[in-house]
Amino acid sequence: MPRLLLAYHFFHPDDVVSARIFSDFAAEQQRRGWQVTVVTSNRSCFDPTRRFESFEEWNGVQIHRLFRPPWTQARPFQRLANSGWMTGAWLARIAELGPFDAAVVGSDPAFSPLLGRGLRQLLPAAALVHWCFDLYPEAIAAERADGDANAVVKLLVPAARRLMKWGYGAYHALVDIGPRMQERLAAYGSGALQRTLVPWALVEPPAAAVADPRVRAELFPRAKLALLYSGTMGRAHDHRAFLQLARACRARSGDDVAFCFSSRGNRQDELRAAVTPADTNVTLVPFAEEAALQARLGAADLHLVSLQPEWAGIVVPSKFFGSLAVGRPVLYAGPGDSEIARWIASYDVGLTLGGGTVAAVVERLHALIKQPDDLGRWQNNAFAVYQREFSKKVVNDRWDEMLRALVARRCG
8 A cells, every 4th residue: 555644733533624624635545545644733723722642543544643832823923833843743753654655744834835845855755745725924924914013024924935935846746725826836936736626525415405494493583595604704704795795685675685604713703793783684603513514504595705805815715615515605705816706707606795796796685585496506506516526525536646646656
């Protein structure tokens, strides 16, 4: 069996979405004939005081969890300290684990692609791949786009970009999760093969989800058309366009078009403060546990996805894939050159909401109330597109094919 090494900050049993994706990835490649070894940290993403066992064999995958101090990811300097600590700890452990045929390095912790330079020395025969979920230092620049730190960011980001250019040059392939991100990576001129392989949904029902009447009544008690935001409300996301739309819909038809937010993250308090008693068609509910996620997602007619303009091509909201997987088109508030806007245009899986489109979107939503068959066809198309382009099986088959081709090329 060819040996595959994965390096990512968080892994099973952590419940952060990216950890779930990398855990699925490891198990799926193990099933496809790879002997998979994972190096990760021993800390939970959302609770750094929580520690996991240092070694575990799970679904045939060997997991090496290396000690990391309980530094939080929410503070920039501690986040960078986590990155430096994990890079050094991983290299020391990988040196003990023996040769590998291929290695895949994720983008958490920040600047982890720099690990590739060390891997070139430790694993000279291996095919090295970086799977980019978040771009650094671009994410730092986007996060600090406003405020007093802007001058510092302007000074540090160019130097960090030169460092990352050196890091990317160690890889044989750079895998992104969307076309705008691929364009940003191409600007580094690494010379590596570039591919788009997206993260799949955590919930993949066999058919477009049918709403559970009980859950729908709980989330949208008076709605004729239900729109749901389910996921993180973080620095890259925004709620303001959705509240503007909700108020325009309420002015048109009362509570017929209802909006529900089931979210967590560092902008959650801003969302709560922005919702007023007059927003009778807007509800806030707790974040859904995974066991309840499919019923929660299926209760809505459409899903809400947002992205701040400065984050285009730096991150891709995973809720997009979760929405299509249950057969729900998306209402997207974000930049027109981003991945989701392009996929909406290519596959007819949603609407894009911008400053000048609110009235048109209000009209379209109310038309769907009058034409439920059109809504059903739209939902079925979203499900079909996911199955064809973005499903766990499809993406992991593509991964297996690419990794084997890279290894064969190295051997040749």
